Amino acid sequence: MKNVKFLVVFLSICFLICGYVVDGQTLDEKHKIKTVVIDAGHGGKDPGAIGYSRKSREKDVALAVALKVGEYIEENIDNVKVVYTRKTDVFIPLHERANIANRNDADVFISIHANCNENHTAYGSETYVLGLHRSEANMQVAKLENSVIELEDNNEDHYEFDVNSPEGHIIMTMTQNGNLEQSIQLANKIQDEFELRAKRKNRGVKQAGFYVLYKTTMPSNLVELGFISNPDEEKYLTSKTGQDHLASAIFRAFRAYKDELDAQLVKAEEFAEVQRTEEKIKDGVYKVQFYASRRQQSEDSEIYSKFHEVEFTVSNGFYRYTTGNFSDLENAKDHLRMVRENGYKDAYLIQIKNGKRLNVNVSLSYKN
Known part of the structure; x- marks a missing residue:
C-alpha cells in the first residue's frame, strides 16, 4: 500500500508539472490501420449484467454485436485484420484482453458492453475513453466493468494495484495517454452513428478508469450499447435488428475514422514530398537567365x-x-x-x- 501511495503522489506531481499529454504522436509516427481488436465483454462464468426480464445476459449481447462488427469490417474494408478477444462463450481475464491487443500490434481496440442501472428508465448509448471520471455515475460504470477481476484465479499475480480502489482510479486516470485524442475522435464517430443510424439516445463520450483501456497501447474505446436493465432497450439489444443496427453503426464509425486517418497520412506524405523537393532546390536548382533590363x-x-x-x-x-x-x-x-x-x-x-x-x-x- 505504501508503494501505491508513493506512486499516486509521484504521478500527481508529474501531472501538475508536465500537464496532461493529449497526443504524443506526430503524424510521421502514425500508420495506416492494419489491425483492429474487437473485444466482446464478459463471457463464460462471467455473465455481465442481467437483463430486466432476467432472461438476457450482457455477455451474449456483447458477443453477438462484436461478431457482426468484425464481419462487416472483414467484408467491406480491404487489408484490415480483425482479431477477436473471444468468438465463443468463454471467460477471458481482463488483463489478457489488453494483452491480446498489444501482442497483435493492434491499431484500434474496441470493447463492447451493455449497460445496466437500478433505475430501469435509464436508456441510451455511451462510449468511454480512459480518463478522469467527471461524475459518480461514470466511476460506477468503470467499477462494474472492472469487477470481473474478482472472478479470476490468482488475480493478485496480474494486477499491480487494486483497480477499484481510490488509489487505483487515480493511477489509471492520471496516466499520460498518447492515444487520447484519437480515442476521442473514434468515440465521437461511434456516438454520432448510434444517434444517426441506430436512432439511439446519445449519452455522449465519457471518461473513466477502465483497466482494459489503461493497459492497451493504442486508441481504445469501451462502448456501452444500451441499458439491458431497461425493458424496452433490453428487447432492442437482444433483437437481430437491434444488434445489426448497433454493429453497423460501430462499423461505419470505424470506417470513417480509418478514412480520416488515411487522408491525414496522404497529406503528411504530400507535405514530406514538398519538403524533399524544397531540399533538392536548396541543394542546387538550375535556371536559364535570358533577359536583363x-x-x-x-x-x-x-x-x-x-x-x-x-x-x-x-x-x-x-x-x-x-x-x-x-x-x-x-x-x-x-x-x-x-x-x-x-x-x-x-x-x-x-x-x-x-x-x-x-x-x-x-x-x-x-x-x-
Whole structure:
C-alpha cells in the first residue's frame, strides 16, 4: 500500500508539472490501420449484467454485436485484420484482453458492453475513453466493468494495484495517454452513428478508469450499447435488428475514422514530398537567365508567353529574368538550348545553391 501511495503522489506531481499529454504522436509516427481488436465483454462464468426480464445476459449481447462488427469490417474494408478477444462463450481475464491487443500490434481496440442501472428508465448509448471520471455515475460504470477481476484465479499475480480502489482510479486516470485524442475522435464517430443510424439516445463520450483501456497501447474505446436493465432497450439489444443496427453503426464509425486517418497520412506524405523537393532546390536548382533590363517588363510581354516558369530578381539596378526550374543539369542544358534557339543567344545557366546565385559554364552541342 505504501508503494501505491508513493506512486499516486509521484504521478500527481508529474501531472501538475508536465500537464496532461493529449497526443504524443506526430503524424510521421502514425500508420495506416492494419489491425483492429474487437473485444466482446464478459463471457463464460462471467455473465455481465442481467437483463430486466432476467432472461438476457450482457455477455451474449456483447458477443453477438462484436461478431457482426468484425464481419462487416472483414467484408467491406480491404487489408484490415480483425482479431477477436473471444468468438465463443468463454471467460477471458481482463488483463489478457489488453494483452491480446498489444501482442497483435493492434491499431484500434474496441470493447463492447451493455449497460445496466437500478433505475430501469435509464436508456441510451455511451462510449468511454480512459480518463478522469467527471461524475459518480461514470466511476460506477468503470467499477462494474472492472469487477470481473474478482472472478479470476490468482488475480493478485496480474494486477499491480487494486483497480477499484481510490488509489487505483487515480493511477489509471492520471496516466499520460498518447492515444487520447484519437480515442476521442473514434468515440465521437461511434456516438454520432448510434444517434444517426441506430436512432439511439446519445449519452455522449465519457471518461473513466477502465483497466482494459489503461493497459492497451493504442486508441481504445469501451462502448456501452444500451441499458439491458431497461425493458424496452433490453428487447432492442437482444433483437437481430437491434444488434445489426448497433454493429453497423460501430462499423461505419470505424470506417470513417480509418478514412480520416488515411487522408491525414496522404497529406503528411504530400507535405514530406514538398519538403524533399524544397531540399533538392536548396541543394542546387538550375535556371536559364535570358533577359536583363533596367525596367520591369509587363505581364503581357512576350518573355512571359514564350517560356514557362518565368521569374525575375532585382540586382544592381537590373531586372534579371529566368525561365525553368531544374534539379537535373542535362534537363537544364536542353532548356538553355531551346531558349537560345528562340532568339536569346546570350542566355546562360545559373544555379541557386544555399540561397546564392552561381553562374554555370556549360558547352552545348547542336544538331545540324
